[in-house]
Amino acid sequence: MTAVDAGLCARWMAATAALVTEHADELTALDTAIGDGDHGLNLRRGFAAAAEAVGDTPGAVLKAAGTALVNTTGGASGPLYGTFLRRAAKALGDDPTATATAFAAALGAGLEGVRRLGGAAEGDKTMIDALAPAVAAFTGDDFSTAARAAADAAASGRDATKPLVARKGRASYLGERSAGHIDPGAASSALLFEALAGLT
């Protein structure tokens, strides 16, 4: 597959919502260990709203989904995932379809938005640790291949957060005690890319 259209973006959101629902207890367990235990609940609510997003273009769908996330999720994850999708949407513009290359650039714009809003860098034990390698791995002309590579990179990034000491977000209050647990934000980011890879 080479082109991304509005329908694919809508299916991406629906697939993410389904994966988040399926893994909600797992996300909650991760967040209970080093946060406040509500990541699964909040994201299930947020992506359920994002899955309702409609639009005529990839940009319109992702903008609506991002806005729904911001307006429904609460916590830090709502603004961060919302910003990721809204910045990606802005980069996609009004084009009815996007090439894999254009989609990769849009994901890069989304990542940049998350970095700016949250102020986290790679290694801080946050969603960035899954998002950044995923976006970097999403390359080439073939969407399916790029998405699969991105999902694998996100999963590796998620697993690599386990030994890290958190420096941003609520887990950072634990200091050294945050080590030994996978970051829940990185885990949900891996689901977002797993959903993308599963579309084709």
Place this chain on the structure above:
Amino acid sequence: MKKLINTPETLLTDALDGFAAAHPGLTVDLEQRIVTRPPSPGKVALVSGGGSGHEPLHAGFVGPGMLHAACPGEVFTSPVPGQVQAATEAVHGGVGVLHVVKNYTGDVLNFALAAELLDDDDIEVATVIVDDDVAVTDSTHTAGRRGTGATVFVEKIAGAAAEAGESLAVVHELAREVNARSRSYGVALSAGTVPAVGRPGFPLGDDEMEWGVGIHGEPGRRSGPLAPARDIAAEALDAIATDMPLTGEALVMVNGMGATPLIELYAMFAEVAHWLNARGVTVSRSLVGNYVTSLDMAGCSITVMNLTPRLLDLWDAPVETPALRWGR
């Protein structure tokens, strides 16, 4: 899990419904999820908000002399930007609004997005970030210190200044001064249970306590054997005084986390007062009770503020809210 609820899903709505029934002088918008009082034209308005589960914070502090509006989010989850925007639009008096935000990533991000939306509405917004928790020692390598007990001091004193007709710049500066002069430290004897999760936020043995906790059921910096009130007060106040020298007159709060009886809070306050008096600090004003809770967590936080005559006057100014009222 044993709780006085119908279902976890309806708890927030049910509680707001009850809040409306108990406090008919305030307006509860169940659709927007905001609690407001009528705007005061020509005066600065204070809007705050955060996750639910910290009651009476914040809705319990809406009323003359304190907040104009509160935006309760889901349990331990910040409100969304639309809520903050709706609350700010509903209560602004034409001369600016102060957002009082506890320093948690979610609260800070959602209030920042709301402030952007309000900028488009031409409502002038200033934001004070409350970050008084000295238990977060490595604040340059974390999300920064958490906002806890000092939030009550900021909302009361800045609210009094707004009520007195001070400008947004003055109210904002006072709010920052209160935060800069306040420090807190919290301990837990047991973790709270988020209703929708159904299990305590962290494991703690029968003979253990958690030092340096926040207010969201996140574990603290370390666990240890349960200590007597005297030792807890000493360690907490040592941490506070090491960070900010305590001198002269102080406003002191011993705040219950939700599941600790008042008799224990008063026993803690005795230890706190003895410790401070022994070091030449006068306890000029005090609060003992449940003000910034963490659901059914057992434990307390101690907050100390170095007073000035002006801040004391503003603290003493009349206030009439569900959870704090005097002088009217």
